[in-house]
Amino acid sequence: MLACAACCALPLLIGAGLLTGAGAALAERMLLAIAGVLIAAAAGMWWLYRRDALYCLP
Numbered sequence: 001m002l003a004c005a006a007c008c009a010l011p012l013l014i015g016a017g018l019l020t021g022a023g024a025a026l027a028e029r030m031l032l033a034i035a036g037v038l039i040a041a042a043a044g045m046w047w048l049y050r051r052d053a054l055y056c057l058p
Contacts, residue, residue, distance in 0.1 A: 007031050 013019040
């Protein structure tokens with residue numbers, strides 16, 4: 001959720017002059033990297049949950 005808020009704030013920061021083109025490019029790459037890590041973590045947690053749920057069948 002924090003990454004989503006940062007992504008939505010990016011155009012406002014650029015428009016206000018607080019973030020230059022190079023800073024925006026760096027921020028965009030960081031947000032994409034964070035999103036990739038979060039997707040990988042969610043997939044891993046889903047896999048662990050499914051693995052445990054399959055072995056706990058009565």
